[in-house]
Each structure stands twice: as structure tokens, then as C-alpha cells.
Amino acid sequence: MSFEWPWQYNFPPFFTLQPNVDTRQKQLAAWCSLVLSFCRQSKLFTLDVLEAQESAVFNNNRIHRKLSVEAIQVVFEELRKKGNLEWLDKNKSRCLIMWRRPEEWGKLIHQWVSKNGMVNLVFTLYELSNGDDTEKEGIKYFMFPCYIALYQQNGNASLQNYNFTVKATVR
């Protein structure tokens, strides 16, 4: 299934950071959703900034427009503020893209667990991620945010950490 670009992608001003504050807000919102849906479609969980600059997301060759480095950083910062992005290093060269935020993961896990009657059972996150539900494929990449997500679900989960397996009980 090829990616469907939003209308803004073919609108040249989309690739210029707008000075008008209101216009910019709308522009950034559109960029954020574009980046997230692109990553979700391509199953990308991490992004390297330098590679991203060359990728199709920020480069539309058809209209000969590309988003500048500064603007890309602004978009990333916006994603970070919304909770969809986390920097993996101090130099801000690689980041984690969470097209689903940890809280959303937490809810999803909780639902899945309840649905499958695994409440009050101990299981590993590995088992979780290898279920038949392909949506959960992302979980193994999100170990840490997920711990927090689960733990913060109003104390509905308790976590015990043994080496590399994480056992979680969901109440």
C-alpha cells in the first residue's frame, strides 16, 4: 500500500516555515501528523536526522521543495513537546518516533490483556509483543516507555525486572 500524501505535501508554502504565528501552528500540526503517519506506515521507530533530511517526507522532488534543517528541527521539537518523540542522544542526531504515545500503548496493552483474560497473570513483554496482533509489533522497541506507561495506568500493573525479561502483572 503506497503512502498517501496529504494535500499540504504538494503545496509549496508547506516547505517554508511560516512567520505568521497562527499559520505556523497549523503548518506544524500538519507536519507532525505527516511524520507520524509516514513512520507508522513504513514501520519506522527511530529516525536519524541526517537521513531524514534526504527522505521523501521532507523532500518533494516533484515540486522541487525541501524542508530546511532548521525547520526540521522545529518540527521535531514540536513532536517532542507532544510526546511523540524522544531524543536518543545529546547531539539530537537520532530520535525515537512514537506514533503511538506510551500512554496509548499502556491502554492498548491493558485492553489486550483484559480481552485475553490474562489479568492477574504474570507474563513477559516478549509474550505480549509476539501475539497475533501485529499492532503490538512496536512494543519490543518501546520497552522503557512501556514500563512507565503500564506502571502509570493508575497502578493497574506491577513490574518486576529480572535481567532482560520483564514480568508484568496487570490487574
Added chain:
Amino acid sequence: MDRFVWTNGLLEMNETLVIQQRGVRLYDGEDKAKLDVGVVLLSTHRLLWRDQKNNECCICIPLSQVIFFEEQAAGIGKSAKIVVHLHPVLENKEPGPYQQSKYSYIKLSFKEHGQIEFYRRLTEEMTQKRWENTPVSQPIPTGVGPKAGRTRAVGIVGIERKLEEKRKETDKNISEAFEDLSKLMEKAKEMVEVSKSIANKIKDKQGDITEDETIRFKSYLLSMGIANPVTRETHGSGTQYHIQLAKQLGDILQAPLEERGGMMALTEVYCLVNRARGMELLSPEDLVNACKMFESLKLPLRLRVFDSGVMVVQLQSHSEEEMIASALDNVSDKGSLTAEEFAKLLGLSVLLAKERLLLAEKMGHLCRDDSVEGLRFYPNLF
């Protein structure tokens, strides 16, 4: 040893002497310092050392530079010592006996003993840290070796002081310069008086000198530059002049403004008016001041300053909203426009066209596309 600085050895206002000891030699790390035996003094704020033979030679180090210190017992043929470990050199340190040192500690070698008491007192001072409570007047240390009394300003206070001095200097220079100029003005006034009186005298004694010569005389005066500055004097300098000027502009500019769609850049106005005048040209300053009076004189013109600093004269009847709406229509028709294209379309100058587009963008009707191809404006579809 490179942490030491030259000092005049005098204690500051809040500084008191704690203990002093003769017969002390300084060591730079493990090496003997290139100084003779002297007296070491401990104050509430500093550790000083003065050469016994040459009292002018005096160095010191603030106690705040000391990290810690320890005793080194005497040995065979070796005096007891106190080893003092120091913080790294300060950036703006005053000159001292040593430019640099590979050691970050010094030793005080007590040739005539006294190290026990000294160590005790040093411990006390380092514990109490009295220098922190009563800071001595800046800077520590003062003076450069034997040469005392030069107030050296350190840090931001010093820089500010220097700037203040420079400013005063400049002020003085300027007022001096203008003193001459005011004298010149007086002289010029006198000259005008003299020429007037001569001209009158000539007129009185009509019979002696012909009109022809009077005129010639007046032309000489003119060439010297002392003509009656009619315009300013007739209407007075300052506000009166500007008011009259403003009224004149109101009349002159009406037609051209309507031709150009109600708005003209101030530079265009300047060129237009001066070209029309021919003589008695306006200075830009006078023009701006006159334009500022439009509103108070209830003239149908307005001076307007854009965000970018561009100044225009526009008709009062000129409506901004209309302009922006029409700009939006134009852009939408053509899909997108650059400032140059827009200018050509409306017959405006490029500068004004750009201002209008920027204003429309500010209102949120347009958005911009900035690329290597240039700056284009699109209708704001966001």
C-alpha cells in the same frame, strides 16, 4: 608560585594581621623559589611574603586560592615545611614573580622554626574564612610591586568606569568643538548686520552710488553665502515652517497620490516635491517633520510607517482592508505571485507591492513560499 602577585604589603581596610614569621623560604613545588629568605605574614584575607633584605619586594596570595595545606616534618638538614595546595591560576590575575609554574602547590620552609604556631593559625583562618565576611575593597591585590597607588579596575566595574570616562571625554571634545562653531555663528550674524547696514546706508545716500552698484554689492554678499535666508526667516524656523510646508504638501500631493492608487513611498514624495520646487529644496528631515503634522492639521493625508521601517504617505480615504482583499483576489487568480509580479500587475512600485503582500500575510490571508526560486506568496490554505 604563579598564583602569587606583587603587592605593596599594606593591609586593606577590613584586613587584620594574624601572625608573621621570619626566616621563611618559599618553594615552587619541589624547587626552591628564586627568592631569598623572608618574612611570611598571615592575615584574615591573604598570605603574604616579604623579602627580609629588600622590603620593597612583597608578594601575596588570597587565602581563597588555598585548597588545603599540610605539615611536612623536618629531616636531617631539612627544615620543617608547610605544603599549601592551591586552586588553578585565575584568568585576570595581576602580575607576580612567576609567569607560570608546573606545580599547583607551594611550600613554606621555616628555617627559624615557628611552623607549629603558624600552622595552627592558618588552620584557624581557613576554618573561619573571615575573608568571606568582610571583603576588602576591590581589587585584591593592589599595586604593582614597589609602584603603589594606581587604581586598577578589574572586571565589569572597571569596564563600565572606562566607558564612562570615554563618554565624558567625548562630551568634552564635542562641546569644545561647538564652542568654535557658536563663535562662527556670532561672527556670521555680525557680518549680516554689517552688510545690511551698508546696504541701507547705500540706499540712503542714493545720489552717490547707483542702483546698479547696490545690486552688484548685494550679489557679492550672496556669493559669500550671507544672503537673507528668506524662506526660514519669513516663516520662522521650526514648527511654523513645518506647518506651512505641510499645507503646501497637502495641495501638491493630492493628484499624484490618486494616480498611484492612494499611496506613495516617502522617497517618491521627496523626489516629486523637490523636482517641482526647483529651488529652495527641501531637506529630508523637513519633509518628514512636515508629514508628521498631517494628522494634527486635519489634512486628508497620512504618514504611515510599516513594520519594516518603510514610510509612506497615503490618502486618508485609502482603506487598508480593501487593499488587502484585492491583493488576495489577485494572488488567488494567478495562483501565486512574487512582489515583482504583483507590482507590475497593479502599477505600483515593487517596494509598496511587497509591503502590501507582507501585510496580507500578517493578517493571515497569504502564506509564503521561500525557496531558491525566490519569495512567492500563495493564498493561505492552511
